[in-house]
Amino acid sequence: MGRSLSQQEDTNRRMLRARDEMDRRYAEPLDVPTLAAIAHLSASQFGRVFKDVYGETPHRYLQRRRVERAMTLLRQTDRPVTEVAWDVGFASLGTFSRTFSNIVGCSPTEFRAQHAPVAVPSCFIAAWTRPREHPAPTAPPRTAVSEKREEVDAG
């Protein structure tokens, strides 16, 4: 190959291969040793480097990928929610519902009721309906009153 990649570009390219593998095998359990091998990293390095490149852990990425697929199935089909949960890789309906609600902000049933099927290529649906993380709750601004309360609470 004629090109010379910087170390970071080479890392990005290897992590992209691993992420593509996660996208393909989203319904299977997270297989860190295999993904790490694809990225030419040790299993212990993989999670940290993935987060450095893509800003989230492999586990969280896989959860969002699965939820995105579930959103598509809920929107495009009339399959029961339990089957959708299994199809996208969740072992229990409870975990699926919790994870879905945590990421999307409503239950799978509520989501289905609010969203109609859409006719655009599947890769765009996957890319554009991948749920974002909710922003972390921010602490209220500190005031003289709140600081006094904290002092009292702390004894």
Added chain:
Amino acid sequence: MTTNHITSLHLRSVPVLDQDEALDFYTTHLGFEVRDDIDLGFMRWLTVGVPGQDTALLLELVGGPQHDESTAKQVRELVTKGALGGLFLISDDVQATYAALRDAGVEITQEPVEQPYGTDFGIRDPFGNHVRINQPSGAAAGEVQDAYDAAGAR
């Protein structure tokens, strides 16, 4: 009816990190033909296209003087992260295209999947650009929407 006189899409730039490697990929694996390969001194003007079709791709090296060093570095990082846009190609035998690319060792992002609009699969070029290849089902847009509606009927 618009009055701007635009008649076709002629050229689209694809960011690549090595033009020789890009040329090999797009011609050997995807069957594109070379339209232009001209040393302009300040750049190599390298375009390829699907035989029989006017639209061409400019295989444009990232890092030209239009970008400062920091911006070029960011673009290269985005390409290698798979964060930039993609290409959408049509095949008249998507399974044969898939088998040939898979056997040639091209990175497959998704195996062929039957969709209401056709059967498509995904690959990456050597730099991380996403390419999807579809064999249309032949259904009209309204029929595709009807298929989605029928599948989603509740």
